[in-house]
Amino acid sequence: SREIRLASRPQGEPQPSNFELAEVDVPDPAEGEIAVRTTFMSVDPYMRGRMNEKSYAQVFEIGKPLFGGAVGEVVASGAEGFAPGDVVVHQQGWREYATMPANHARKVPAGGVPESAYLGVLGMTGLTAYVGLLDIAGLKDGDVVFVSGAAGAVGSLAGQIAKLKGHTVIGSAGSAEKVAHLVDDLGFDHAFNYNDGPVGKQLRAAAPDGIDVYFDNVGGEHLEAAIFSLHPFGRVALCGAISGYNAKELEPGPRNLHLCVGNRLTLRGFIISDHQDRFGDFAREVGAWVASGDVKFRETIVDGGIEAAPQAFMDLLRGANVGKMLVRFG
Ligand code: NDP
Numbered sequence: 001s002r003e004i005r006l007a008s009r010p011q012g013e014p015q016p017s018n019f020e021l022a023e024v025d026v027p028d029p030a031e032g033e034i035a036v037r038t039t040f041m042s043v044d045p046y047m048r049g050r051m052n053e054k055s056y057a058q059v060f061e062i063g064k065p066l067f068g069g070a071v072g073e074v075v076a077s078g079a080e081g082f083a084p085g086d087v088v089v090h091q092q093g094w095r096e097y098a099t100m101p102a103n104h105a106r107k108v109p110a111g112g113v114p115e116s117a118y119l120g121v122l123g124m125t126g127l128t129a130y131v132g133l134l135d136i137a138g139l140k141d142g143d144v145v146f147v148s149g150a151a152g153a154v155g156s157l158a159g160q161i162a163k164l165k166g167h168t169v170i171g172s173a174g175s176a177e178k179v180a181h182l183v184d185d186l187g188f189d190h191a192f193n194y195n196d197g198p199v200g201k202q203l204r205a206a207a208p209d210g211i212d213v214y215f216d217n218v219g220g221e222h223l224e225a226a227i228f229s230l231h232p233f234g235r236v237a238l239c240g241a242i243s244g245y246n247a248k249e250l251e252p253g254p255r256n257l258h259l260c261v262g263n264r265l266t267l268r269g270f271i272i273s274d275h276q277d278r279f280g281d282f283a284r285e286v287g288a289w290v291a292s293g294d295v296k297f298r299e300t301i302v303d304g305g306i307e308a309a310p311q312a313f314m315d316l317l318r319g320a321n322v323g324k325m326l327v328r329f330g
């Protein structure tokens with residue numbers, strides 16, 4: 001079996017030389033363990049942080065395999081309740097086969113939804129959108145909502161949930177094709193390409209009367225623009241700040257933070273692993289929307305298995321994806 005290891009810590013944008021492909025023996029499962037063959041693995045922006053020496057999530061070690069969300073098929077089981085052929089979600093991505101305690105894996109419900117969805121719209125990124133919008137931003141009737149990174153995994157669901165709950169929703173993304181997808185396929189009221197001009201100006205044009213909630217996936221210029229547009233008592237869910245993930249030097253923060261005082265704004269960060277207690281509510285509500293077709297989910301699936309994973313991750317950081325970025329194993 002093969003796995004991807006961290007060869008060195010990236011300085012700025014990750015390079016192929018930061019990754020290393022290695023051959024390993026995968027042990028047979030002992031009692032209480034299962035062996036799983038990867039079918040899909042997730043690449044996620046937060047993995048960039050884990051490649052640094054410090055991150056909010058457990059950091060990757062040089063010379064050791066990377067890890068992260070994956071789905072796979074049980075090929076051997078020493079654990080009660082798990083049998084070959086079962087499909088599970090687990091955290092041992094970046095490898096072709098993995099042996100793990102069965103309680104580190106969750107069985108995927110049998111049903112009409114493709115298994116890859118449990119890494120995206122019905123998995124970690126979906127829960128992030130749900131919790132960020134409803135609990136962290138405290139969405140309430142009448143809110144006008146702005147979502148950045150809106151064509152990505154988290155942003156596309158956050159915007160659709162707000163639409164399904166009756167809100168006016170504005171999205172930003174990095175290409176004309178993505179902007180068209182937001183409006184034509186996902187039902188956003190307005191969308192703009194942040195590469196077309198200053199974010200503040202484009203946001204004011206899309207929401208001339210201002211906004212109440214900002215779901216921030218991007219940070220930087222987007223956050224500053226949102227602070228200018230937020231109404232008194234507006235709320236920001238600080239979910240991510242991808243515009244700075246590859247920066248070698250810290251960039252200056254929003255220059256208008258003082259407006260948070262007079263406008264009584266709330267800017268609240270969150271990490272989804274603290275909110276697993278919401279998984280049941282999320283799976284019921286969003287699961288029903290996915291089943292009915294009210295929530296649409298795009299996936300950008302890269303074929304080629306383990307060897308294709310580093311490039312897929314690097315491409316994700318450059319915006320090559322629409323919806324959830326995944327690597328498919330043969
Ligand atoms: P996405 O599917 O949104 O993929 C990342 C996207 O970021 C790209 O498609 C690209 O789209 C955009 N991007 C890249 N560089 C820039 C830039 N300089 N400015 C603006 N946009 C940029 O990933 P996810 O949905 O998985 O993650 C979205 C955000 O949510 C990230 O910030 C991530 O770190 C965060 N997150 C936070 C969690 C938490 O617990 N707090 C959990 C999961 C995710 P484009 O073409 O539009 O530029």
